[in-house]
Amino acid sequence: MNCKKYLLYKCIECNEEEITNNYHTDGRRCKKCSGHLVSMGYIKDINKIKKIIISYMKNEDTE
Numbered sequence: 001m002n003c004k005k006y007l008l009y010k011c012i013e014c015n016e017e018e019i020t021n022n023y024h025t026d027g028r029r030c031k032k033c034s035g036h037l038v039s040m041g042y043i044k045d046i047n048k049i050k051k052i053i054i055s056y057m058k059n060e061d062t063e
Contacts, residue, residue, distance in 0.1 A: 005044055008052075009037040017052045019043065 009018045009028070013035025028037050043049065 005042045006049065008040040008043045008048075010040050011035040011037055017055075019049055019052055 006019045006021050009020065010016070011018075011030035011033065014030060014033045016030050016032045016035075017040075018031070018037060029035065030037055
């Protein structure tokens with residue numbers, strides 16, 4: 001069974017979370033505040049992914 005894993009990143013400035021499947025993301029900046037993103041590890045929990053995506057979409061709507 002092939003289960004796709006995603007990397008969870010967190011901004012050290014504003015605590016914004018971001019999920020990516022691009023494993024070569026060194027040097028990326030937070031989309032919200034341009035702060036430094038640090039890797040929090042792999043994530044496979046679909047509910048966590050949905051929660052972060054919904055939060056991100058709500059933040060885009062308010063801007």
